[in-house]
Amino acid sequence: MPSPESQPLYAPQEPIFPRRVSGFFRTFKWWIMAVTLGIYYLTPWIRWDRGPSLPDQAVLVDLAHRRFYFFWIEIWPHEFYFVAGLLIMAGLGLFLFTSALGRVWCGYACPQTVWTDLFILVERWIEGDRNARVRLWKAKWDARKWRLRLTKWVVWLLIAVATGGAWVFYFTDAPTLAVNLVRLEAPFIAYATIAVLTATTFLFGGFMREQVCIYMCPWPRIQGAMMDDDTLTVAYRDWRGEPRGKKRVEGAGDCIDCMACVNVCPMGIDIRDGQQMECITCALCIDACDDVMDKIGKPRGLIDYLALSDEPQERAGQPPKPIIQHILRPRTVIYTLMWSFIGFALVFALFIRSEIDLTVEPVRNPMFVVQSDGSIRNSYTLRLRNKHGEPREFRVSLTSDEILRIDLEGEATRVITVPADSTTSQRVYVTARPQDPAGSINHTDLRFWVEDVSDGARAFRDSSFNGKVN
Numbered sequence: 001m002p003s004p005e006s007q008p009l010y011a012p013q014e015p016i017f018p019r020r021v022s023g024f025f026r027t028f029k030w031w032i033m034a035v036t037l038g039i040y041y042l043t044p045w046i047r048w049d050r051g052p053s054l055p056d057q058a059v060l061v062d063l064a065h066r067r068f069y070f071f072w073i074e075i076w077p078h079e080f081y082f083v084a085g086l087l088i089m090a091g092l093g094l095f096l097f098t099s100a101l102g103r104v105w106c107g108y109a110c111p112q113t114v115w116t117d118l119f120i121l122v123e124r125w126i127e128g129d130r131n132a133r134v135r136l137w138k139a140k141w142d143a144r145k146w147r148l149r150l151t152k153w154v155v156w157l158l159i160a161v162a163t164g165g166a167w168v169f170y171f172t173d174a175p176t177l178a179v180n181l182v183r184l185e186a187p188f189i190a191y192a193t194i195a196v197l198t199a200t201t202f203l204f205g206g207f208m209r210e211q212v213c214i215y216m217c218p219w220p221r222i223q224g225a226m227m228d229d230d231t232l233t234v235a236y237r238d239w240r241g242e243p244r245g246k247k248r249v250e251g252a253g254d255c256i257d258c259m260a261c262v263n264v265c266p267m268g269i270d271i272r273d274g275q276q277m278e279c280i281t282c283a284l285c286i287d288a289c290d291d292v293m294d295k296i297g298k299p300r301g302l303i304d305y306l307a308l309s310d311e312p313q314e315r316a317g318q319p320p321k322p323i324i325q326h327i328l329r330p331r332t333v334i335y336t337l338m339w340s341f342i343g344f345a346l347v348f349a350l351f352i353r354s355e356i357d358l359t360v361e362p363v364r365n366p367m368f369v370v371q372s373d374g375s376i377r378n379s380y381t382l383r384l385r386n387k388h389g390e391p392r393e394f395r396v397s398l399t400s401d402e403i404l405r406i407d408l409e410g411e412a413t414r415v416i417t418v419p420a421d422s423t424t425s426q427r428v429y430v431t432a433r434p435q436d437p438a439g440s441i442n443h444t445d446l447r448f449w450v451e452d453v454s455d456g457a458r459a460f461r462d463s464s465f466n467g468k469v470n
Contacts, residue, residue, distance in 0.1 A: 015137055016210060016268040018120060019130035019260075023287025032108045033117050041162065044169035048072070051389030053420040061171050067421075073350065074387065074421070078357070085346045089339055096335035098226040100327045101305070102233030106219065107282035112212050115163070115205040116266065119156055126152045130263060156206045157198070164197030210267045213280060220277045230326050234281045235306040236261075236272045239315045254298045261285035261303055271303055356394070356459040357385035358450050367466045374434035376467050382426045384450060386418035393417050393453040398430065400446035402438035404465060405431045415453065430465055441467045 048058035048071055055062065060069040068075040068083070075082050097104050106113060127133045127148050139145055168190050169177060180186040181194075204212050213220065227233070245252025255272070262270050264285060267278045271285045289303040310320035363379035371377055386392050396414045398406050408414055409427035418424045430446065432439035444465040451458045 014268060016266065017130045017133045017137070018266045018284075019263040019288075020124060021260075021264045021284050021288045021291070023284075023290060025283035025287050029108060029117060029282065029284075033114050036109060036114050037118070041166050044166065044174040050074075051420065054389050055173060057173055059170065060173075063171060076357075076385070076387070079353070082346060082350070085342055089342050089346075092335055092339040092342070095226050096332060096339060098223055099228070099231060099335065100332050101281075102227060102231055103219070103223055103279070103281045106213065106217075106280040110280075112204060112209075112217070113280065113282070115159075115201060116209045118159065119205040119209075120266070122155050122159070123152055126155070153206070156202055160198040160201035160205070161194065163201045164194035167197055168193050210278065213267065214278055228331070229309040230307050230329055232305045232307050232323065232326050233275070234271060234279065234283050234286060234303065235275065235308075236303050237301065237306070237314065238272065239311075241272070241302050254293070254302050256292070256296065258292055260288040260292050264288040354457065354459055355387045356450060356452060356457055357387070358448065358459045358461050359383045360448050360461040360463045362463055362466075368468060370468060371431075375431050376434075376439040377429050377431045378465050380428045380430065380448070380463065382428050382448065382450075383423055384416060384418050384426065385423045386420065388420060390420050391417055392420075394450045395453055396426070396428065397449045397451070398446050399449065400438070400444060400465070402432070402441075402444050402446075402465075403436045404438055404444075404446060405433075407431070416450075432465065432467060438465055439467045440469065442469050 043059050044057065046058035047056050048069075049056055050069075055069060057069065058071050060067075062069065066077045094105055123133065127136055136145060136148065165181070172190075177186060177190065181190065241253040241255030243251070243253055244255045244257040246256055261272070262268075262285075264287070265271070266282065266284070267280060269276050269278050271279065283305070286303050286305075290300040293300050293302055307320070307326050309326075314320055359382070361381045361383075363381065367378075369377045369379075382396065384394055386394075394416050396406065396408060396416060398404060406414065407429045408416065409429065411426075416424060416426050428448075432444075438444040444467065445462065446465050447460050447462050449458060449460045
């Protein structure tokens with residue numbers, strides 16, 4: 001036996017041919033796959049009317065104008081905290097579901113799992129179920145094998161191209177980009193992105209299925225910190241199934257060693273060997289085992305969602321704790337409260353944010369200018385952001401404990417017109433007369449105000465005026 005030092009870190013891939021299975025979990029996975037793929041492929045084509053000057057794509061990451069649109073919500077660059085909050089919620093949600101139900105994300109909704117399921121479905125349609133695919137794998141390369149393999153690879157490639165194409169549609173107007181792609185008029189970055197995503201989808205979903213989960217994904221190694229003895233995960237009731245044997249053998253357990261659980265596993269593992277890093281808790285082995293138990297007249301649940309803390313009770317013939325007790329425990333409650341708090345804070349911030357945004361930058365070089373009549377003038381750059389879908393007029397004013405005059409560069413009045421959904425910069429001058437105290441004081445507090453002429457909405461920013469100190 002080779003020493004641990006001589007064993008390779010990367011094991012050669014063993015071909016896995018999952019058998020077709022039916023049951024509750026397999027049906028649930030089909031629905032998850034249909035919904036997630038439907039959302040991914042169709043979302044860029046949903047239209048949402050925001051007005052004549054704004055894009056009508058419901059979900060759009062507009063990098064050119066630094067916007068993120070999600071139906072009626074528009075996120076500006078300075079509001080990136082919304083995106084950060086959603087990422088934190090996604091992480092906490094992953095922790096929550098893992099602590100309660102193990103690797104349900106990996107088994108049902110992970111993109112690698114979803115596309116692998118789709119690729120296996122195509123493979124089964126073209127090459128047949130498990131036994132047929134095993135025979136084809138071992139067969140020589142003749143015309144039939146080449147025909148089946150090329151057909152399968154072409155369908156895989158079409159799915160991969162659709163996957164890469166759908167991704168780029170999220171970053172620009174989808175119908176326009178689709179036409180430009182066909183006419184070969186799209187930007188190079190679009191073709192490059194589609195090519196990269198096509199290659200990765202084709203390779204990961206078709207040829208590196210379980211290798212991605214075992215060697216490339218870090219989550220299998222992190223999940224241990226999220227799980228404890230009360231976590232529900234797919235497991236084998238060995239106290240009921242062992243010793244394995246045929247149905248009529250006296251003293252044998254319920255497991256007849258039919259290998260159905262192994263043959264349906266997309267990771268090629270034996271769940272009866274206990275918890276393993278490779279297990280993605282897809283629960284297909286539960287469907288396979290329950291089907292066999294029905295056929296031999298044994299109770300279902302030889303393989304099931306179990307918690308380690310229930311094992312002593314079940315061995316003693318007592319019923320396990322209710323599922324709700326496994327889910328509602330301190331760890332999951334804390335995760336839920338944190339997730340809910342962040343979600344509530346984001347919704348609250350979304351509804352209280354103003355449609356007007358104002359920033360003020362004093363010009364510090366020079367700090368002030370002495371004019372010919374002796375008055376002191378300070379310069380400021382105001383940036384007005386109009387989040388409405390139509391142009392708006394904003395009246396600029398200031399308040400201070402001292403007497404100060406405000407003027408707008410290039411504007412006879414103090415009204416600025418800001419185009420729809422855009423930002424306008426405006427140079428503003430604040431002046432103190434020679435006899436006014438602010439002209440000889442080093443620091444005078446002031447507040448800039450902007451008011452929407454149409455609806456009276458207001459916003460302000462504080463700043464200061466610098467006078468000439470004798």
